[in-house]
Amino acid sequence: MQITIDSPDATISCPVNLAAPRAKMVVANWKMFGNLALCRESLPRLSAAVIDSVELVVCPPAPYLGEVGRLAGRSGVHYGAGEVAGESVHLGAKELESRSRVHYGAQDVADVTHGARTGEWSADMLAELGCRYAIVGHSERRDRHRECNQTVAVKAAMCIAAGVIPIVCVGELMSDRESGQTEAVLAEQLNAILPLMEKNAMFVLAYEPVWAIGTGLAATPEMAQDVHAFLRHQLATFSPTWAESVTILYGGSVKADNAASLFAMPDIDGGLVGGASLNVDDLLTIYRAANI
Ligand code: 13P
Numbered sequence: 001m002q003i004t005i006d007s008p009d010a011t012i013s014c015p016v017n018l019a020a021p022r023a024k025m026v027v028a029n030w031k032m033f034g035n036l037a038l039c040r041e042s043l044p045r046l047s048a049a050v051i052d053s054v055e056l057v058v059c060p061p062a063p064y065l066g067e068v069g070r071l072a073g074r075s076g077v078h079y080g081a082g083e084v085a086g087e088s089v090h091l092g093a094k095e096l097e098s099r100s101r102v103h104y105g106a107q108d109v110a111d112v113t114h115g116a117r118t119g120e121w122s123a124d125m126l127a128e129l130g131c132r133y134a135i136v137g138h139s140e141r142r143d144r145h146r147e148c149n150q151t152v153a154v155k156a157a158m159c160i161a162a163g164v165i166p167i168v169c170v171g172e173l174m175s176d177r178e179s180g181q182t183e184a185v186l187a188e189q190l191n192a193i194l195p196l197m198e199k200n201a202m203f204v205l206a207y208e209p210v211w212a213i214g215t216g217l218a219a220t221p222e223m224a225q226d227v228h229a230f231l232r233h234q235l236a237t238f239s240p241t242w243a244e245s246v247t248i249l250y251g252g253s254v255k256a257d258n259a260a261s262l263f264a265m266p267d268i269d270g271g272l273v274g275g276a277s278l279n280v281d282d283l284l285t286i287y288r289a290a291n292i
Helices: 037-048 062-072 094-101 123-127 139-144 151-161 174-178 183-195 221-238 241-247 261-263 280-289
Strands: 003-006 010-012 025-027 052-061 103-106 133-136 165-170 204-207 248-250 270-273
Touching: 003 094, 003 103, 010 094, 025 133, 025 204, 025 280, 037 052, 037 062, 037 280, 052 133, 052 221, 052 241, 123 151, 133 151, 139 204, 151 165, 151 183, 165 183, 174 183, 183 221, 221 241, 261 270, 261 280
Parallel strands: 025 052, 025 270, 052 103, 103 133, 133 165, 165 204, 204 248, 248 270
Antiparallel strands: 003 010
């Protein structure tokens, strides 16, 4: 079965059912921070720490995706240790390739397959670079780039069509929460996306309350759990099996000292981590906290 979507520039279809069991996951969203040195310092350490039960995903700024891919040993481009990194790399390239199970992804993707779109990149391009994931609908893009629910939905569908798993972000403003609109806002964001996707298509949902992003004011575990349970219930109205298989991440001021209590909640399957992911030690502490 195929679902067809009209995007502004093209018609695309989502042919693949990528259903898979629900995974525990920690995603590092570096946003527009970091540099080559951070790639070369962190990837070998992260690769060496990855365990089978929790996925680790690094989403660097787009210019570093190629380097992260090489360091993760997944791009098919093989370098000697001296070429890939300076002194901070502890593993040789061969050792790195055999041990690395770090995945990587982009922070955004275009809502068309190709075209005269200066400064954008397509889901196919990400797939070609070995990206397993792409974040779509982050509140910073919804806000600064005026991305509406429909655009986010088309971006998610573009990813699925290209074999890239979308990490779809939803979240309410503080004013929504204060006026009792949290669930209505989240339902609207989610319901824009689900009908455009093949039922059981593999995607990751990230609940990021906008008021918690970069503020140090994380949602309490109970508050986040309530929302995650609501989101899973919404998913179940489309397909109960789908609802059980979708990984739902929490994002918004996840730190080394609050990750364990958040991840202990039954519907929180891991984290989408901004600021704290730039520090390798903190990221590893958060990553290990998801192994429960
Ligand atoms: P912080 O972890 O810095 O609050 O950022 C969260 C986020 O936006 C991740 O996508």
